[in-house]
Amino acid sequence: MQRAFRARRIIPLAGEGPSRTARELFSPPRVHDDAVIVTRGGFVEAVEPYGHFRRRAATPLTDMGEVTLVPGLVNAHGHLELAHLTGSTVQGAGFVPWVRSLLPLATHPLTQDALDAAVRQLADCGTAHVGDVGNRATPQVAAALAAADIGATLFCECFGYTLPDPPVSDALWPDSARALPPDVFMRQAALAGHALFSTHPVTLAVAKRWCSRNGRPFSIHLAEHPDEVEFLTTGKGALADMLAVRVLPEGFEAPGVPPVRYAAELGLLDEQTVAVHCTQCTADDAALLAASGTWACLCPRSNAVIGEGAPPVRQLIEAGVGLCCGTDSLASNHDLDLWNEVRTLRDMAALPAAAPLRMATVNGAAALGLAHLGTLEPGRRAAFALLPDDLSRDIPATA
Ligand SMILES: [Zn+2]
Incomplete structure (x- = not known):
């Protein structure tokens, strides 16, 4: 059935591909004043002036009022299976104290109430799709997102130095992935590596190869915190002390190179990889990410809560790294409202609001390989979000 949604402003980002350069990210988007989105069967048919639409009186119209509609948000990185751990971890002291406080809690079963509340937060801010990483409660998470009509890339996370036997991709999937309904697995499952310091390099390479062969994105926490850089380059530090107890094999030797370079050497970096955090990226790292087409997924509020520093947003943009964002x-975050990441990115790097808006929509969709999301134009899914007023005011009317 045809339907229509009228709004004071619509910013469809139509015709835009992913924005990787400062010029693309910063350019003022086209703003449609007093316009409608016409949909059929859940897909966009047109975005047009209300005056033009008015002549088709038979189509039911929902007047959304004095709001700005934008494409549905793509939250490119989250872990819904930790939804019950709000406020229970050590914050502000860096990664190692944070993860030490998380480990004993992570085995507590995810409660349905906490999961449902977290999914409501995603829905309330207009999230159309989430890149969710987990290895314990994937079927429960998949069902809750499907019930809320939120799309998901279900990244099943590999962890540890025990090599799968045999070391092939079939052996990598955690039990929670095997428990997914077959059609959900076929459409939505992908593999992720936890991090370069926590996961065997062969496991990471095999997981990445499976994703490449199957047209799926691959995700890994990369260059997240100073402890990671110290551990990979020297084999020492607080992370080494912690990992030595339960994770590292006897005789382990650090690769002796910083994270982004090591990821490149392992063949993990290309246009289908989402490198999450990147707070420790140097100019050389940014050049490597840009040259390989790797997406950097920025989660600045999580970095601040844990106490890891901030991503070098301007440096990444100037190098031409494709940026998306996640909660x-x-x-490690106060809520799952991606608009708060958009505001944080805008403020921390003095960006025009259009830049983080593109990271949260068209770029997130490209990073996760979602051809049906990211913009509002004919053929795309009719998934839209309300742009909060403070951000809308930062985007000027089209001249
Ligand atoms: Zn994460």
Whole structure:
């Protein structure tokens, strides 16, 4: 059935591909004043002036009022299976104290109430799709997102130095992935590596190869915190002390190179990889990410909560790194409202609001390989979000 949604302003980002350069990210988007989105069967048919639409009186119209509609948000990185751990971790002291406080809690079963509340937060801010990482409660998370009509890339996370036997992709999937309904697995499952310091390099390479062969994105936490850089380059530091107890094999030797370079050497970096955090990226790292087409998924509020520093947003943009954004989990963020990431990115790097808006929509969709999302134009899914007023005011009317 045809339907229509009228709004004071619509910013469809139509015709835009992913924005990787400062010029693309910063350019003022086309703003449609007093316009409608016409949909049929859940897909966009047209975005047009209300005056033009008025002549088709038979189509039911929902007047959304004095609001700005934008494409549905793509939260490119989260962990819904940690939704029950709000406020229970050590914050502000860096990654190692944070993860030490998380480990004993992570085995507590995810409660349905906490999961449902987290999914409501995603829905309330207009999230159309989430890149969710987990390895314990994937079927429960998949069902809750489907019930809320939120799309998901279900990244099943590999962890540890025990090589799968045999070391092939079939052996990598955690039990929670095997428990997914077959059609959900076929459409939505992908593999992720936890991090370069926590996961065997062969496991990472095999997981990445499976994703490439199957047209799926691959995700990994990369260059997240100073401890990671110290551990990979020297084999020492607080992370080494912690990992030595339960994760690292006997005789382990650090690769002796910083994270982004090591990821490149392992063949993990290309246009289908989402490198999450990147707070420790140097100019050389940014050049490597840009040259390989790797997406950097920024989660600045999570970095601030844990105490890891901030991503070098301007440096990444100037190098031409494709940027998207995510909330990370409620174990390291105050909420799952991606508009708060958009505001944080705008403020921390003095960006025009259009730049983080593109990161949260068209770029997130490209990073996760979602051809049906990211913009509002004919053929795309009719998934839209309300742009909060403070951000809308930052985007000028089209001249
Ligand atoms: Zn994460």
